[in-house]
Amino acid sequence: MRLLAPLALLTLALMLVSLFLGYAPIPPGAALRALLGGDDPLLTTVMREIRLPRALLAALVGAALGLSGAAMQGYLRNPLAEPGLIGVSGSAALGAVIALQYGLASAFALALPLMALTFALGAVALIMVLAGPQGSSLTLILAGIAISALAGALTSLALNLSPNPYATFEIVFWMMGSVADRSLSHVALALPLIALGGALLLTLGRALDALTLGEDAAQALGVSLRGLRLRLLFGTAAAVGAATAVAGAVGFVGLVVPHLLRPLCGNRPSRLLPASALGGAAILLAADIAVRLVLPERDLKLGVVMAILGAPLFLHLIYATRRRA
Numbered sequence: 622m623r624l625l626a627p628l629a630l631l632t633l634a635l636m637l638v639s640l641f642l643g644y645a646p647i648p649p650g651a652a653l654r655a656l657l658g659g660d661d662p663l664l665t666t667v668m669r670e671i672r673l674p675r676a677l678l679a680a681l682v683g684a685a686l687g688l689s690g691a692a693m694q695g696y697l698r699n700p701l702a703e704p705g706l707i708g709v710s711g712s713a714a715l716g717a718v719i720a721l722q723y724g725l726a727s728a729f730a731l732a733l734p735l736m737a738l739t740f741a742l743g744a745v746a747l748i749m750v751l752a753g754p755q756g757s758s759l760t761l762i763l764a765g766i767a768i769s770a771l772a773g774a775l776t777s778l779a780l781n782l783s784p785n786p787y788a789t790f791e792i793v794f795w796m797m798g799s800v801a802d803r804s805l806s807h808v809a810l811a812l813p814l815i816a817l818g819g820a821l822l823l824t825l826g827r828a829l830d831a832l833t834l835g836e837d838a839a840q841a842l843g844v845s846l847r848g849l850r851l852r853l854l855f856g857t858a859a860a861v862g863a864a865t866a867v868a869g870a871v872g873f874v875g876l877v878v879p880h881l882l883r884p885l886c887g888n889r890p891s892r893l894l895p896a897s898a899l900g901g902a903a904i905l906l907a908a909d910i911a912v913r914l915v916l917p918e919r920d921l922k923l924g925v926v927m928a929i930l931g932a933p934l935f936l937h938l939i940y941a942t943r944r945r946a
Contacts, residue, residue, distance in 0.1 A: 624885050624892075628899035632680060635906035639676040640668070642913055670804060677808050678800040679909040679923075680902040682868045685815045685860035687901020688894060690875025691882075692822045695829035695890035696853050697758050700883075703876040704861040707765030707854065708744045711772035713865035714796060716740030718779050721792050733795075734810055734866035741862025744768050745854050761850065798869035798924025800909055811863040818860030819898065821852045826891030833890065871924045873931025874901050880938045 640656070641649050647664060655664035656673065689704040696702075704710060716736035719725075725732040751764035776796075783789045828849045831839040836846060864871075878900045879893055886892035908926045915921060 624882070624896050625899060628896060628903060632899055632903045632906065635903055635910065636676050636680060639679060639906055639910055640672050642910060643667070643672055644917065674803045674805050674808050675800050675909070676906070678803050678811065678867060679906045681808070681811055681815050682800065682864040682871060683874055683901040683903070683905025684898040685819065685864040685901070686871065686874035686905070687878040688819055688822050688898040689857045689861050690901070691879040691890065691893045691897035692825055692829070692853055692857065693875070694879050695825070695893070696832065696849065697762065698833065700880060701876070704857055705769060705872070705875075706762065707748055707857065708768030708772055709741045709858050709861045710865050710870060711769040711776070712744035713737040713741040713862050714870055715772045715776050715779075717795060717866070717869070718776050718792050721788055721795065722779050722783060722785075724788075731806060731810060734807060734863075737866035738810075738814070738862045740772075741858050741865065744772070745858040748854060749851075794920075794922070795869045796924075797922035798871035798927070799912075799920075799922050800868050801912075801920070801923075803867060807867040811867045814859045814863035818856040818858070818863070821856030822860065823894055823898075825849060825852060825856075826894050829890035829894075869924060871905070871927055873927050873935065874905060877931050877935050877938070878904055880935070 641647070641652055645667065647655070647667070651661075651664060652668055652672075655661060655668040658665065686704060690702070693702040693704060693706060694700055697706075714737070716739055717726075717733050719740075720733040720736040725736065747768055748761065748764045751767070752760045780789055780792060783792070828839065828844045831842045831844050832849070834842075840846060861875075879897050882896045882900050883893055886896055905923070905927070908930065909923055911930075912921045912923055912926055915926075
């Protein structure tokens, strides 16, 4: 598809900018040599342990959120759907809060992402129980909203009852979302799950195309709605759960990116899925670059920048849709 090549080139260019951008100015040639194993151990450490994980995670998290948002909108046939609708993000955040609250994160470096991922998968299992094997899309939405609300309430309760102000401060900052100060261990944890979830979601293209005709028509064309829902839920849980586990709460990517790209894909979900993955990676890389350019001396959070950029853009899309109606 002609749209994928420009998006892939844009994502690659933004990854290179992210690698070359940092607090310490490093010439591009020296940066590339350090990535490939140069003679300067300090530059090698900066490039391989600080900048490379940050660029990789921004691309992975953006791709996971963009792809999951497109899949959710295609399955629910609702342009307002996004990954947080089924409670995966909120449940992952709750797991991370518990890890921070009880000191698990300080005792074991990967305790926070592992707890977040466990709670995300638990949320999907609970949705399957509540919605039932033959539940409709409406039942799935209601179950997801209930789990999301419960996870949000428990997260607020944990913050409210926290006896340690430092833990509260750390929780609030983590929930703002960021890919800074991450290591290759976080990449190694997130990459397999995001790849697995992404592969599951990318297989939904033809079934989602059929679903645009309605559930009855899709079943007549041989689509198993139960199998489709299982792949959607577990793919979203793996991809978004892993993304939230390593980057915190980053909103609007799964909501806005499919909206921007849908007119360019002929409104076909099968074309929108890979385009949204690349578009999500590009927009999150761009936002992370903006984080370092706007206030380089302050720890500006990625989730805050995405909210500032995403909300007005989404309002513009709503206005444009209303004018076309």
